[in-house]
Amino acid sequence: MTTATLHEKRDGGVPGAGWPEEQGPEEQGPEIEWPEDEWPEDEWQMRVDLAACYRLAAHFGWDDILATHISARVPNEPGGGEAGVFLINPFGLRFDEITASSLLRIDLAGNQLDDSPFRANPAGFTIHSAVHEVRHDAGCVMHLHTIDGMAVSALEEGLLPLNQTAMFPAADLAYHDFEGVALDLAERARVQADLGSANYLMLRNHGTLTVGRTVADAFMRMYFLERACSAQVRTLGMGRPYRLVPEGALARTQTKAEQGPDDGMGGYPALAWPALLRLMDRHSPGYDA
Numbered sequence: 001m002t003t004a005t006l007h008e009k010r011d012g013g014v015p016g017a018g019w020p021e022e023q024g025p026e027e028q029g030p031e032i033e034w035p036e037d038e039w040p041e042d043e044w045q046m047r048v049d050l051a052a053c054y055r056l057a058a059h060f061g062w063d064d065i066l067a068t069h070i071s072a073r074v075p076n077e078p079g080g081g082e083a084g085v086f087l088i089n090p091f092g093l094r095f096d097e098i099t100a101s102s103l104l105r106i107d108l109a110g111n112q113l114d115d116s117p118f119r120a121n122p123a124g125f126t127i128h129s130a131v132h133e134v135r136h137d138a139g140c141v142m143h144l145h146t147i148d149g150m151a152v153s154a155l156e157e158g159l160l161p162l163n164q165t166a167m168f169p170a171a172d173l174a175y176h177d178f179e180g181v182a183l184d185l186a187e188r189a190r191v192q193a194d195l196g197s198a199n200y201l202m203l204r205n206h207g208t209l210t211v212g213r214t215v216a217d218a219f220m221r222m223y224f225l226e227r228a229c230s231a232q233v234r235t236l237g238m239g240r241p242y243r244l245v246p247e248g249a250l251a252r253t254q255t256k257a258e259q260g261p262d263d264g265m266g267g268y269p270a271l272a273w274p275a276l277l278r279l280m281d282r283h284s285p286g287y288d289a
Helices: 006-010 041-059 122-134 147-153 164-170 187-195 215-237 247-259 268-283
Strands: 003-005 033-035 069-073 085-088 104-107 140-144 173-176 200-203 207-212
Touching: 041 069, 041 085, 041 140, 041 215, 041 268, 069 122, 085 122, 122 140, 122 187, 122 207, 140 215, 147 200, 147 207, 147 215, 164 215, 164 247, 173 187, 187 200, 207 215, 215 268
Parallel strands: 173 200
Antiparallel strands: 003 033, 069 085, 069 140, 085 104, 140 207, 200 207
């Protein structure tokens, strides 16, 4: 099997090329060999989108060194894409190092289907396999530990409908109580029951999670959720009386979302995703290697 280093795949076959001049070799990360396998076109596109999503999370300051994870179901698996094989990050690479070819294939039994010097994060497998097992509409699952997300997750009232941005997640948000680090596979059934058909999940005392038909859908839901959490932290931090969004406005938002495109966001993810990819092409090139 032919292999190429992470840097060679990233930089067109020239080790060390494509890095900022001020960034020395000691800052480039490990020289890792990835198999140069040929993936089906639809899987490769999913890999590129998922790698871009990891880079975007790092760009927005949502990463947590090596913790947290984003997964995407491998399309066109036997069984119509519902056989339970999904892509997830190698546990040991930062989000800003993830490339399309470095992503791991994992099945619902926890088997790693790729040769790699890394394994998947066990807690990541528990959480993501729980969702992919029962939500066949979940093309992508995104889970974060941002400071504002964790802060809101620790509030008894959770996310409050304080502003326009918060209305999207507030109308479609579920909660899951903290059970410790997610290493117990028995917790999967409770995650599934708590999530139900919702597309946003607040993991109490832990962080945030979103589900999307596409990577773009999951990312935009997370963008709205994280922005709403940050706005809530700032609003409550002012120590002044606050005004909640009227219940009627919240209900109308939910109704319009249900009547609109499948993404529930007025088609915004499909419009925004190409612009976000252009952002990564400029600020974090190489994700599509």
